[in-house]
Amino acid sequence: MSPMVFFKKAVPANAEQLTQIATRCFAEDVQKYGEGPAGHDQPDQHIxxxxxxxxxxxxxxxxxVGGFCLIPVDHxxxxxxxxxxDPDKQNLRIGSQTMQFMEAAYPHIKKWTLDTGYEAVRNQHFYEKCGYKKVGETEPNATNGFYKFRYEKRIPK
Incomplete structure (x- = not known):
């Protein structure tokens, strides 16, 4: 049985803890490519x-144990x-519960998009299991060759 996961709007007092968790989560990307998601390691960016x-x-x-950020594109x-x-809390179905929460919390959203690293096979499988389809790729970074796969999920009206 999956543990019970809850979600709360993040507040500035959470920024330091979120930064610490995000830094641990993306440490492998930083080591391999010299970067992780923009601002993941800076509390002021989380704020x-x-x-x-x-x-x-x-x-x-x-x-x-983690966080997520949804960016409005349109209504x-x-x-x-x-x-x-948090890497110590993975494989507990927390990600799956989080994705379900997002859709339930925003029932008016008909188009969801995201991207993930081209070598992040585990993430790609997870997003596809959640109903996302690969729709494209970004251009490779000239310095390190890193690029991302673009994913999309459409909810019928």
């Missing part, structure tokens, strides 16, 4: 995300800017 988008904490047993389209779960 900026909270001000400009829908940023939530992911809680397990009243402890923050029926949200972009999943970032999602992360």
């Amino acid at each position: 900026l995300f909270m001000q400009k988008a829908h940023y939530y904490t992911i809680l397990l047993d009243d402890q923050i 029926e389209h949200l972009e999943l800017g970032i999602i992360y779960v």
Whole structure:
């Protein structure tokens, strides 16, 4: 049985803890490519995300174990800017519960988009299991060759 996961809107007081978790989550990308998602390792950027988008904490047993940020594109389209779960808490179906929460919390959204690294096979499988389809790729970074796959999920009207 999956543990009970809860979600709360992130507040500036959460920024330091979210930054620490995100830094651990994306450490492998930083080591391999010299970078992770923009701002993931800077508390002030997490606060900026909270001000400009829908940023939530992911809680397990009243402890923050991750977060996610939804960026409004238009009134029926949200972009999943970032999602992360503490490496020590992965494989507990927290990601699946988070994706279900997002859709339930925003029932008017008909188009969901996101991107993930081209070598992130586990993420790609997860998103496809959640109903996302690969729709494109970004241009490779000239410095390190890193690029991303673009995914989309459409909800029938």
